[in-house]
Amino acid sequence: MSEEYSVEIVNPEKSFLSKNDVTEVVVPGFEGEIGILKDHISIISFLKPGIIKIFSKSGEESFYVNDGIIEFKDNNLSILTSLILNLKDIDKEKISEIQKSAEEELNKSDINDQEKYLLDQKLEVLKSIN
Amino acid sequence: MASLDDLKKRISSVKSTQKITKAMKMVAAAKLRRAQESAEKGRPYSDKMNNIILNLSNGISDIDNAPKLLSGTGEDKVHLCVVMTSDRGLCGGFNTNIIKKAKLYFQKILDEGKTLKIITVGTKGYDQLKRLYGDNIIERISFKESKNINYFDADKVGKIVIEKFEKKEFDVCAIFYNQFKNVITQIPQEQQIIPLKTSEKNENSSEDNYEFEPEEDEILSNLLPKNISTQIFKAMLENSASEQGSRMSAMDNATRNAGEMVDKLTIEYNRSRQAAITKELIEIISGAESL
Numbered sequence: 197m198s199e200e201y202s203v204e205i206v207n208p209e210k211s212f213l214s215k216n217d218v219t220e221v222v223v224p225g226f227e228g229e230i231g232i233l234k235d236h237i238s239i240i241s242f243l244k245p246g247i248i249k250i251f252s253k254s255g256e257e258s259f260y261v262n263d264g265i266i267e268f269k270d271n272n273l274s275i276l277t278s279l280i281l282n283l284k285d286i287d288k289e290k291i292s293e294i295q296k297s298a299e300e301e302l303n304k305s306d307i308n309d310q311e312k313y314l315l316d317q318k319l320e321v322l323k324s325i326n
Numbered sequence: 327m328a329s330l331d332d333l334k335k336r337i338s339s340v341k342s343t344q345k346i347t348k349a350m351k352m353v354a355a356a357k358l359r360r361a362q363e364s365a366e367k368g369r370p371y372s373d374k375m376n377n378i379i380l381n382l383s384n385g386i387s388d389i390d391n392a393p394k395l396l397s398g399t400g401e402d403k404v405h406l407c408v409v410m411t412s413d414r415g416l417c418g419g420f421n422t423n424i425i426k427k428a429k430l431y432f433q434k435i436l437d438e439g440k441t442l443k444i445i446t447v448g449t450k451g452y453d454q455l456k457r458l459y460g461d462n463i464i465e466r467i468s469f470k471e472s473k474n475i476n477y478f479d480a481d482k483v484g485k486i487v488i489e490k491f492e493k494k495e496f497d498v499c500a501i502f503y504n505q506f507k508n509v510i511t512q513i514p515q516e517q518q519i520i521p522l523k524t525s526e527k528n529e530n531s532s533e534d535n536y537e538f539e540p541e542e543d544e545i546l547s548n549l550l551p552k553n554i555s556t557q558i559f560k561a562m563l564e565n566s567a568s569e570q571g572s573r574m575s576a577m578d579n580a581t582r583n584a585g586e587m588v589d590k591l592t593i594e595y596n597r598s599r600q601a602a603i604t605k606e607l608i609e610i611i612s613g614a615e616s617l
Contacts, residue, residue, distance in 0.1 A: 206370050206371045208368055208371050208477035208556065209364065209476070211367065226539070227539060227540055230539075237537050238535060238536045238537060239536060239537040239539065240378060240382065240537075240538055240545060241539040242548055242549065263552075265375075265545075265549060265552075267374070267378050269536075274374050276371060276374055276375060276378075278552070
């Protein structure tokens with residue numbers, strides 16, 4: 197029996213990535229990292245800023261996401277995100293840019309705790325990449 | 327009758343107009359292909375988003391506590407209309423069609439004694455609406471500077487809408503845009519985004535049992551604002567494809583009309599030239615005869 201299932205990552209502009217030989221995907225769920233294997237129960241969850249890791253026959257890939265929603269159903273994983281970057285060909289400048297805007301956002305006084313939490317997360321992840 | 331020189335000038339001016347319209351048509355055709363492509367590429371995201379929201383809203387047990395964005399404020403007094411038009415003209419009936427559709431809706435709202443608020447996206451819509459509904463326009467947005475439609479622009483509009491909703495500035499929100507069917511046909515659309523209409527419930531999706539992490543309501547309250555941006559983004563993509571399509575057919579017509587005009591003017595020019603020659607000949611002959 198094969199241990200593979202399919203994953204599709206979509207952002208608003210296009211279908212970013214589609215694979216059907218993945219064995220495990222680790223996503224930064226809002227309440228902690230979730231590793232998804234084949235025949236996982238149907239799940240809907242949303243993501244905090246972090247790294248998505250995709251393990252497949254052809255190797256391992258990592259992506260940075262800003263936010264997102266995942267839906268897993270019938271061995272199909274859909275990830276919807278507004279911003280996704282492949283860590284392999286990442287652009288240092290772009291990262292610093294996002295980092296800077298996040299810092300600015302954090303310094304605003306009118307943000308609530310949840311936003312603050314998300315921004316802190318974002319900065320932490322970005323720093324670890326850079 | 328116009329003199330030969332005048333005719334010549336007119337012909338050349340019509341010809342250069344034709345050159346411009348032809349070039350605009352070509353540009354629109356090239357842009358249309360790109361716009362259509364990105365509209366198609368954007369579809370999976372909004373479709374998936376819709377699906378997830380449908381699944382979620384079916385799973386919600388406590389309707390009374392459902393997020394306001396889904397169920398509405400329970401009132402129907404203030405309507406916010408987001409009218410999306412282009413930033414440039416010369417695109418046939420594109421903007422006029424949206425405005426016409428929007429005006430019908432506005433009239434209905436005002437006749438029912440409700441309050442109307444308008445946000446215009448794109449400068450052309452503002453130009454056409456400011457005379458009649460100038461007092462109702464609360465915000466005007468234009469993305470003239472951004473070359474391509476991107477999600478972040480849509481997100482900006484979405485955030486404005488949500489901010490106003492949270493401040494309880496309106497109860498119902500509808501967006502107006504043109505749906506792209508093909509180059510000749512664009513259908514003006516009116517779509518209600520707040521409260522979300524979930525009338526098209528899928529029968530097949532209601533049976534699924536999902537695990538939610540965190541709770542349904544929490545996911546929904548995070549997802550719904552995103553959905554609004556997504557819907558606006560989708561409308562913007564459809565709109566840009568429609569705009570280019572509409573411009574292409576308008577410019578095609580203009581080029582054809584200019585061609586007809588050149589033909590007519592050329593005939594007139596040739597006729598008057600021939601008349602002048604004949605006149606001169608007669609003068610010469612009658613002059614020779616009298617000698």
